[in-house]
Amino acid sequence: ASVIMRRRWERVTLGLQPEELTELVRAQSAVLDGVDDGVLSLDTDEVVRVLNPAAETLLQVKDAAGRPFADLGLPPDVLQRLRAGEPCDQVVVGERVLYLDAHPVLRDGRLLGTVIVVRDRTDLLTLSRRLGSVQALGGALRVQRHEFANRIHVATGLLDAGRTDDAREFLGEMTERGPVDFPLENAGLLTEPFLQSFLGAKSTEAAERGVVLRIGEETLVLGTIAPVSAVEDVATVLGNLVDNAVTAAVGGSETGGDAWVEVTALQDADGLTFVVADSGAGFRSAGLNTGPDPGSDPVHGHGIGMTLSRDLVNRRGGELWVIDAGGESSGAVFGVRLPHIVSTGDPAEGADE
Numbered sequence: 001a002s003v004i005m006r007r008r009w010e011r012v013t014l015g016l017q018p019e020e021l022t023e024l025v026r027a028q029s030a031v032l033d034g035v036d037d038g039v040l041s042l043d044t045d046e047v048v049r050v051l052n053p054a055a056e057t058l059l060q061v062k063d064a065a066g067r068p069f070a071d072l073g074l075p076p077d078v079l080q081r082l083r084a085g086e087p088c089d090q091v092v093v094g095e096r097v098l099y100l101d102a103h104p105v106l107r108d109g110r111l112l113g114t115v116i117v118v119r120d121r122t123d124l125l126t127l128s129r130r131l132g133s134v135q136a137l138g139g140a141l142r143v144q145r146h147e148f149a150n151r152i153h154v155a156t157g158l159l160d161a162g163r164t165d166d167a168r169e170f171l172g173e174m175t176e177r178g179p180v181d182f183p184l185e186n187a188g189l190l191t192e193p194f195l196q197s198f199l200g201a202k203s204t205e206a207a208e209r210g211v212v213l214r215i216g217e218e219t220l221v222l223g224t225i226a227p228v229s230a231v232e233d234v235a236t237v238l239g240n241l242v243d244n245a246v247t248a249a250v251g252g253s254e255t256g257g258d259a260w261v262e263v264t265a266l267q268d269a270d271g272l273t274f275v276v277a278d279s280g281a282g283f284r285s286a287g288l289n290t291g292p293d294p295g296s297d298p299v300h301g302h303g304i305g306m307t308l309s310r311d312l313v314n315r316r317g318g319e320l321w322v323i324d325a326g327g328e329s330s331g332a333v334f335g336v337r338l339p340h341i342v343s344t345g346d347p348a349e350g351a352d353e
Contacts, residue, residue, distance in 0.1 A: 036054055036120075037054060037117055037118060037119050037120075038051070038052060038054040038055030038056075038057070038058045038059065038117070038118030038119070039051065039052050039054070039055055039115065039116070039117060039118070040055050040064075040069070040115070040116040040118070041105075041113060041114075041115055042069050042113050042114045042115075042116065043112075043113045044111060044112070044113055045068075046068060046069045046070065046114075047066065047067070047068055047069070048064050048065055048066065048067055048068070048069055048072070049065060049066075049113070050065065051064055051065060054118070055118050058093065058096060058098055058118045058120055059072055059073070059074075059093060059098075059118065060073075060093060060094050061073070069116075073093070074091070074093070074100075075091070078091055078100065082100060082102040082114075082116065083102075085102055085104070086102075087099065087100065087101040087102075088100045088101075089121070090121065090125075092307050096120055096122045096307075096311070097120075097121045097122045097125050097307060097308065098118055098119065098120060098121060098122075099118070099119040099120075099121050100116060100117070100118050100119075101116070101117045101119075102114050102115070102116050102117075103115045103116075103117070122307075122308065122311060125308055126236070126308050126311070126312060130232050130235070130236050134232065134235065141197060147181075151170075151174055154170065155167050155170055155171055155174075158170060182199075182200030182201070182203050182204060183203045183204060183206075183207040183212070183213070184199055184200050184203035184213055184214065184215065185203075185212060185213070185214035185215065186214050186215040186216070186217065186219075187199075187200065187215060189215045189216075189217065189219045189220075190215050190219055190221065190265065191221065191222075192221045192223070192224055192225060192265075193224065194224070194225050194231055194234070195221065195225070195234075195265060198234075198235060198238070198239070199213065199215070199242075199263060202239070202242050202243075202246075205246070206242075206246045206249075206261060209246060209250050210250065210259055211246045211249045211250060211259040211260060211261055212258070212259065212260040212261070213242070213246075213260070213261050213262075213263070214260060214261070214262050214263075215262070215263060215264070215265075216262050216263065216264030216265075216275065217264075218264050218266065219263075219264050219265045219266070220265075220266060220267060221265050221266075221267045221272065221342070222267055222344065223267060223270070223342040223343050223344040224342070224343050225272070225341055225342060225343075226341070226342070226343040230338070230340075230341035233312055233313075233316060233338065233341070234272070234338065234341065236308070236309065236312060237274075237309045237312060237313060237320070237336055237338070238263070238274055238276075238336070240305040240306065240308075240309045241274070241276040241309070241334050241336065242261060242263065242276060243305075244305070244306070245261040245276050245277070245278035245280070245331075245332075245334075246261055246278070247280075248278045248279075248280030248281070248331055248332065249261055249278045249279045249280050249331065250280075251280055251281065252278070252279050252280035252281045252331060258279065259279055260278070260279045261276065261277070261278045261279070262275075262276070262277045262278075263275070263276050264276075264277075267342055268337075269342075269344075270339065270340050270341070270342045270343070270344060271318075271337060271338060271339035271340065271341065271342065272337070272338050272341055272342055273335065273336070273337045273338075274335070274336050274337075274338075275323065275333065275334070275335050276333070276334045276335075276336075277324075277331060277332070277333040277334075278331040278332060279331050280326065280331040280332065281326065281327070281331065282324075282325050282326020282327045282330065282331055282332050283322075283325045283326060283332055306320075309336075313336060313337075313338065316338055316339065316340070316341075317339055317340070318336065318337050318338040318339055319335075319336070319337050320334070320335070320336040320337075321334070321335050321336075322334060322335075323335045
């Protein structure tokens with residue numbers, strides 16, 4: 001009987017001695033609780049046996065131990081790729097963008113199960129999109145500076161030639177049209193410097209794709225966007241909405257009609273509300289007109305940009321929602337509100353402080 005029990009014990013414990021089992025438990029606790037990544041252990045039947053708190057937080061599950069891995073709410077294509085041993089990047093779960101990787105566990109040639117590592121890529125992708133927005137804005141400002149310098153040279157040449165009236169007329173036109181002729185319709189309604197430059201640059205990009213970017217007639221912004229972090233957030237969120245709207249407008253123009261995107265900015269105390277509408281065909285997915293997750297629509301984003309935007313807006317205490325999902329006769333309309341991003345004081349006073 002003791003021989004049978006010993007063989008049974010060695011088979012169950014994979015030949016580990018009591019001291020080795022103690023050290024194994026200690027190492028497991030240190031690894032699972034000491035890392036920021038999520039770790040799940042599945043048996044050969046794909047049932048979750050062990051997971052750390054980080055995995056519960058990232059996957060937004062509770063009491064997952066003992067449940068099938070397929071019941072944790074991951075998309076079917078993700079499950080299929082993990083079963084094939086392929087890593088899955090940019091998996092959207094709630095407001096997070098995750099990276100998942102599966103590693104089979106073998107001992108003496110015997111498959112014991114699978115370990116899945118879950119990493120949070122939300123902050124990294126957010127920083128990448130912010131950097132892209134800042135680079136786009138920097139390029140627009142360089143173009144603006146170069147064009148403005150050229151016009152100043154023209155005005156100087158007219159003055160040197162004694163053509164004072166022509167120089168005065170030229171400078172008057174510059175005052176009315178601005179230093180750069182961006183293809184932004186109704187640009188005069190927008191007086192905020194950053195929004196002028198940013199949407200001006202976006203209008204140039206949209207024009208290259210055959211889309212007209214215009215400012216809504218109800219636009220009213222009296223203050224300036226501050227501090228720098230607020231500028232970055234507006235560039236990321238508004239840039240994503242405008243880019244998606246331009247893509248939708250391009251798709252809608254294939255069926256005939258003009259392609260346009262309209263941005264309306266409204267100031268409410270120290271907050272800003274943006275409304276972005278387009279001439280596209282609206283959402284392709286059904287049931288998206290009651291505050292949906294726009295990430296499920298292939299035209300208005302692949303889920304990542306909109307998820308990051310919503311997460312960023314939520315961190316600021318704001319809100320991003322679908323005003324109108326659109327349809328065959330009209331495009332989608334998005335709304336986003338960002339509080340505490342507008343400085344209503346004198347910019348010179350803020351600089352002195």
